[in-house]
Amino acid sequence: MNAGLPSAGIGVTFYLLATVAMPFFEIWRLFKRESGRLGWRFILRQLSIATNIILGISLANLFFDIVAPRYIGTNRSFTIFGQVAKLAHISNILIMPAILIAVLAVIEVASLIHVRSRTR
């Protein structure tokens, strides 16, 4: 989250993807013979943070999916909860990145339309 603004997860997904993209950007910069201002040490550190976040979220999902039902049982409310948790799991892996990519695409298209309308 940005300080002072609430976050639901789409922001974290965006910054995780942006972190994963860093090495590719850095290689692109090397290819263009530009020197990255922050360097590989910075990128490795951010990547390790991102990797641990993904690992942490995966462990939490694993807890909801496998471990919790064994200990809490299979009463009705937990079954509903389990189903929603599974949905959340799928959401983290598939839906959230898909929404994010769709949003980013809409933003880029909107900017293109806006720039074109201004240049006319």
Next chain:
Amino acid sequence: MTKIKKLLFTDLLHNNQKPPLWSVRDMASDLTIIIPAFNEAKSIADTVKSLKNQTVKVARIIVVDDFSSDGTGEIARAAGAEVLRPEANTGTKAGAQNFALKSVTTKFTMAIDADTILAPDAIERLLPALQDPKVAAACGFVLPRYVRTLWERGRYIEYLFAFVFFKQVQDYYECPLISSGCFSVYRSSVLQANGGWSTRTMAEDMDLTWSFYQAGHKVRFVTGALCYPIEPNNYTFMSKQLRRWSHGFIQNFKFHWRGVLRVPYLRSVVIIAMIDAVIASIFNILLLPALIIFVSPLFAIIYLADLPAVMVPVLFQAVSRKETGLAISSIPAYFVLRTFNGFMFLEALITEVVLRRTLATYEKGH
């Protein structure tokens, strides 16, 4: 193994290599610091002293005593600052800053809040960012000076997360969302060409940052330049501050969205932040409580679903600062602050967008 540990846990805040001191001394001798202050008698002396104790000497330290009634001006003068006092209260922080900006003749201008102190080498670390002529502003790493109450603890976690993860990524892509008003340095000519700090929104620092991007300038975030503001320590101050920040963000979004669309990466950062904040507010304040009440209390666990995502960057920094215990014990406070934050954002959204009533009164809340 040791090398990997060193790489991961070396204090990020002290990782940046410093440029030669002589080059920064030259820049500092061309720097004016502006401190807007309204009834800041309790904190202004510490702020001025922290500036006097910097590793580099600055040209001027101006405290704008914005018609205080508690002797702020006298205390600031006794601490060694130059004090300017308008004929009447300017009404906003931006107004007070602009009052002093008229008298600035140096190449660089720094803005610091009257309740903020700096690490002794903060200016030495921040100024070199402006050696790149394309950079118009640079900001530092913010950490609460006191971490005692529930609100301060929540903010401590929020800052650690935001400055260790989000802001670092934004800086890599050369687009920090905001050059924080509590501690930023500006190129005076660009600042003056912009007309100083605008009073049209409740978040003048965000307004200024986005204006710079639209004008083709760059903004930097310098991890090693540390500042310590006093954060709101009770409900009243926190609600005033969050009200200002939430309304300010929405006001800036409404004002700048067309211009922001023209700036690559910034447009993604801003729009994602807006979507994220709207979804989070609706989900945490309306949807999740409904699920808890009408379906199953187990849904309360979802409040903690993103705990790993929050804990990782926080612990990365807390471990290196030897503040692991403080960070872990502050986590519950973060969830309280986040929920409250959702309320405040939802209120701002309804007031500014649905009811079309713009918040125009600047209420001080640290």
